[in-house]
Amino acid sequence: MAITTDLVAAFLKCPTKCFLRAHAEVETGNAYADWVRTKDGLFRSEGIKRLVAGVAPDKCVSGITATEAGRSARWQLALDFISRSEGLQCSCSAVERIPSAGGGQAVQVVPIHFVFSNKLTRHDRLLLAFDALVISKALGREVTQQTATPPLFNSA
Numbered sequence: 001m002a003i004t005t006d007l008v009a010a011f012l013k014c015p016t017k018c019f020l021r022a023h024a025e026v027e028t029g030n031a032y033a034d035w036v037r038t039k040d041g042l043f044r045s046e047g048i049k050r051l052v053a054g055v056a057p058d059k060c061v062s063g064i065t066a067t068e069a070g071r072s073a074r075w076q077l078a079l080d081f082i083s084r085s086e087g088l089q090c091s092c093s094a095v096e097r098i099p100s101a102g103g104g105q106a107v108q109v110v111p112i113h114f115v116f117s118n119k120l121t122r123h124d125r126l127l128l129a130f131d132a133l134v135i136s137k138a139l140g141r142e143v144t145q146q147t148a149t150p151p152l153f154n155s156a
Contacts, residue, residue: 002089008130012123043116044093051077051094051112081111085137092131109135 001022011018020027052060059076065083081095094112111131115124136143 002084002087004089005091005127005131009123009127012126039116040114044114047114048079048094051096052079083131083135083138085134088130088134088137090131090134095135106141109139109141111135 007018007022010021055077059074060079061075061077062079064075064078064081076097078095078097079093081092083090083092090111092111093114096110096112098108098110100107111128113124113128113131115121132143
């Protein structure tokens with residue numbers, strides 16, 4: 001069984017929830033959880049629209065995997081990005097490819113998640129770290145820490 005972004009997110013909220021999801025237990029209805037999923041989905045779709053608007057149409061791809069991303073160097077933004085390596089699997093809403101500044105440095109691949117609460121929590125940062133780890137293993141690159149924090153998303 002692969003450890004996925006969804007399982008890690010469930011574990012961060014509640015280890016029992018993660019266990020039940022890992023064993024494919026059927027969820028019971030929860031109005032608040034449904035509301036949060038709806039808000040997350042709306043915020044994600046609005047965020048993706050804003051990201052896509054800032055990228056040339058020929059530089060945006062959808063449904064690409066990490067192995068395909070390594071071969072194709074023409075994309076700048078990948079939507080619904082999936083990466084698998086060593087029993088780990090991440091799925092990101094979007095991944096941005098930042099070309100190197102020169103000097104033989106590798107390009108940077110930055111996972112992007114959308115958080116409708118407009119405040120990043122420790123769990124959000126851990127999920128991004130998990131995604132960065134999986135992507136780095138799949139591409140065979142080292143994870144480096146950014147010196148400056150990129151601008152956060154505006155609330156919709």
